[in-house]
Amino acid sequence: MSDPAVQVVKEIPPKAADLSAWYTAVCLKAELVSYSPVRGCVVLRPNGFGLWENLQKHLDARFKATGHENAYFPLLIPESLLMKEAEHVEGFAPEVAWVTHGGQEELTERLAIRPTSEVIIGTMYAQWVESYRDLPILINQWANVVRWEKATRPFLRTMEFLWQEGHTAHASAEEAREETLRMLDVYRDFAENVAAVPVYAGMKSANERFPGAVETFSIEALMPDGKALQSATSHDLGQNFARAYDIKFTDVDQQIKYAYTTSWGMSWRMLGAMIMAHGDDRGLRIPPKMAPVEAVFVPIVRSNDERAVAVCRELAATLGEAGFRVRVDARDQQPGWKYSEWEMKGVPIRIEIGPRDVDAGTAVVVRRDRAKGDPQQKQSVSIEMLPRILPALLDDIQRTLFKEAKAFLESHTLPASSRDEFYEMCRARAGMIDIPWCNLPQCEADVKAQTGATTRVMRELAGAGAKCVACGEPAKVNAYFAQSY
Amino acid sequence: MSDPAVQVVKEIPPKAADLSAWYTAVCLKAELVSYSPVRGCVVLRPNGFGLWENLQKHLDARFKATGHENAYFPLLIPESLLMKEAEHVEGFAPEVAWVTHGGQEELTERLAIRPTSEVIIGTMYAQWVESYRDLPILINQWANVVRWEKATRPFLRTMEFLWQEGHTAHASAEEAREETLRMLDVYRDFAENVAAVPVYAGMKSANERFPGAVETFSIEALMPDGKALQSATSHDLGQNFARAYDIKFTDVDQQIKYAYTTSWGMSWRMLGAMIMAHGDDRGLRIPPKMAPVEAVFVPIVRSNDERAVAVCRELAATLGEAGFRVRVDARDQQPGWKYSEWEMKGVPIRIEIGPRDVDAGTAVVVRRDRAKGDPQQKQSVSIEMLPRILPALLDDIQRTLFKEAKAFLESHTLPASSRDEFYEMCRARAGMIDIPWCNLPQCEADVKAQTGATTRVMRELAGAGAKCVACGEPAKVNAYFAQSY
16 A cells, blocks of 8 residues: 555554554654653653643642642752651662762762652651641642653653652641542542543552552553553551651640641653543544644645635634634645544544635534544534534543543443452453452452452442452452553 | 831841842742752742743743744763763763662663753654654753752752753754744843843853854843843754764755754743842842732731621632732731731732721732832722722833833943953943953953953944954954853
8 A cells, every 4th residue: 555644554553452562653653752762761742742731731720729839849869868768768769760970079978869759848848847827738749750660661651750749738637638538539530521531539458558658549540451550649648757757846736746748649641541541543532621732624735726725724823812722734745644644643623624615615524533434523514613613522522532431441340259250350351340358468469469450449348248259358348459550 | 126027027138238148038038949958959939939830831832932842851861872962071071960870770871860951852853853844843841950069049050950941953054043043032032021131132152152052142131239140041053963963854955964953941040030130128029920929918907807808808809710810818917027928029019908998998009119108109099990900000010120120231231441441340240341342262261360250142343443342352243241140
């Protein structure tokens, strides 16, 4: 085949056959990322950074609406500071990149590149907090972090990644727990209503807890291969970090007390979940709220009739002023080639205008979320109606992508009635396996050793008196089990 | 004195007496930054980060309006890559922080924490560019960088700092030069029209060039102590980096050529320039466009009459919906204490409402840019008029701050007629000393050795046939000399 459109598509393997190969191919072909000469690190190219900017915009607005402010803390952490919280050190030491030289000089104390910032932020909070009047402190940081890592999978597993980390300090355990759950719900809301990725939100088991936390909560999405993807975490740190870093305050009752702290983070991993959840064999399908370009105009030029280019430019300018994110693709390439490229990039709406459309005052509007041949994929509309049609269309695409993903999650959330069935479903990656569970570390370790699955999140026990499906001990909670990324 | 208002103010030394002590005190007292336990690194607290967010917002909009996109490149650069551009290595090697260990493992090759990203970005551009159709590449990155540094002065001199770095690649030398000058003008426009800091923009001398550049341009502000502060740079890199990192393309004429590249950056240093230029003995004076809070409401509660609090909250909600950045300070503190605190923080407008104002439907509006006792500092206005008065008032404060700084720059831009006078003015930090200059490295070295001053930027020679005031050789350009930060 010499048709370039077909060539581009051919380079992506079918999603159903090999999700992993499809995923890597689409991340590269849609120019979201490039591999770099730095082991474990990718470059986030403009198409990928556009997704990150939209994640930032929506999440940052939610942080500010819940009273948080942004700040920035140092990248480098002296080794002696890192060592103060024992569990935390043990958890992170194997992943730390160490700076040992500055210029020609060897340092007397090594500096860690932050794998996360509890340590440096806790140290500063200890300086800033004196009285209950100084609490709560509600701060977020957008930052890069480094965790030593040999594998490289765009967004999912890289040595350096971009994220946000919220760090708060409170006067009571109740307030800290409320904050932890509030931010968990902000993440759920963002995942479902912006990234269109349905998730289960809940408490993690002790095995899956953040090093140094009292409780860890997370949101968990289900990928098309039946593996779960942890998309954000929110930690109730109790007084553990306050004790280690000496965050004390004089309370209303004049007593000096340790503060209660929380931390919570979402990284560019969320983009990986979004890509895998929605993409198809033609490439990305980006939910409109996350799309750097909501609609692309493709003018069709025939036998030197270039009027469509001017019409597209004019329409794009009008829509741009009205707040839509649009682009005109007037490059000297075949329309079919352009269609494939923009489908690959996942732009929600394509608007084709040719000479006959110019005569008729119409445009062909094509939805990226619908399959080829679906009668709702294309419609011819009056050009004048475009500004009125687009918002409803974008909204419908957003909802359709969520609905499809939600249907997948629901149809792949499955009970198991016996130990054998449960183990088999875990091994087969049947989805989120939902069982009454004992919440015992040994049971979880057995399941993991024999099936590769772990608890994703837990919730209140559905029926009193139930036995753990995995081991037969009395059940304490309901838990979703799955293999995970 | 036990008046807490006076106490706060007393902690800042007078600006005129000791600019450096004033500067450090105001940065700390206004809670822009905290010193951290990491040598050379500061924490950017929410008040300081709010300034950075406004810088980002205004600058990023200008980058996008000139066709640039954002991306993100790795923090760590393998030593062998860094070594490819000889001048660049020589310039930056003494300032590099080196990562030598990952987890327990010693690395076979050291990794530099980026002091700037020409190297890694050039390497990627070499992969991305094949044909003239792939050019220009217009990319910007918002990032942290590290340059080994023992001194710590908030915003002006820190080991880690936040900045943006633009990196572009072009098919011709002319296009690259145009880009270099376009971005220089974006910086000038931002400095003058957003940060209200007047600058001289122009070419640097060979001594002051970026390591590896063909030409460096900069914007230079003048601080109240007569020292210049370089606030942003824009570099025409010619083909130097393209040759070192192999950025080649097939041109229209089918010839394979090296691309022409540029880079340009502004850091949080710009915030330091803004703080020093505008502040006074009461603290910061933030230009409205940069102010995280444009107007603060201070309700005055007397003998349990708390109606003012509700009125302030309602007005703030209305103004907030109209797009103003406002806050209500309803803390349990004396009004005078609050006034001093918000003056320290530099909020452009304070709105005082007490019981009598509530009865009369009025508010007292106080401008931060005016001195105490200035008849224009305070006015009583009808509450209903506030939404209509505020935009003009904010605009006038923005222009007043710029006009004052501009008058200072102009009155401190001085000619020198003889070598002795020139040397003396340089030593005395008289301001921007403007002379016809030979543009010879030896002359510049002599001036620097004997006075501490350097050329800041050069411009076209004002009068033909003039002699260099510093050394008597034929003048080639006019140059501004000053000691600098």
